[in-house]
Amino acid sequence: MVSEQSAAFDQIGRRYDESFVERDAQLAExxxxxxxxxxxxxxxxxxxGSGLPTAKQLLDAGIEVVGTDESAVMLELAEAQAPGGTYxxxxxxxxxxxGEFDAAVAFFSLLMLTRSDIPPLLRQLREQLRGPRLLLIAMVLGDFDRFPISFLGVPTEVCAYPPDDLRKVLSDADFETVELREVAAEAEPNRIEVQIYLRAKAE
Structure with missing residues (x-):
């Protein structure tokens, strides 16, 4: 069954990359x-998503990437734009x-889940991390669950946490927050949002 979120991103497709005016913070992560x-x-x-910018950035650095996404359209874009990954x-x-990973990244993907989904996912991730056991997350600043929005004209639902609440969610899943930054970025043309970038390490 195609979820509402995957159907939304099937509709958005290539416009997702075109929408982002600023991605400096994600590239820095x-x-x-x-x-x-x-x-x-x-x-x-x-x-x-489409493989940009993170999957391509990691692959270009000689790192093996396994990318997962619910949207077939976005995965087709990833295959074309960030070749060499497993999607x-x-x-x-x-x-x-x-299997196991040295690190995991979740840039603006966890916000597509409900808050109740995120703790068990984080605990599962922790069990599959090895070595440096790093986790990078990007979310939108807020305090809501299953909040209806329109992204690029397509309706969907998202969740968000205040910074301290997000730290606690990570801590409860046995992750230590290494750094948390708030960044104001243009997420769509003429729309500024505050984004949270969090670096964590499994305890």
């Missing part, structure tokens, strides 16, 4: 992760058969 990892390294890109169409919460 990817660059930091590349510096932390030895080689070989294996990274899970949870909700990889799987699946529910974001289906992780247990993917």
């Amino acid at each position: 990817g660059a930091w992760l590349i510096e932390q990892l030895g080689r070989p390294a294996r990274v899970l890109d949870l909700g990889c 799987l169409q699946r529910d974001l919460r289906e992780l247990s058969d993917l």
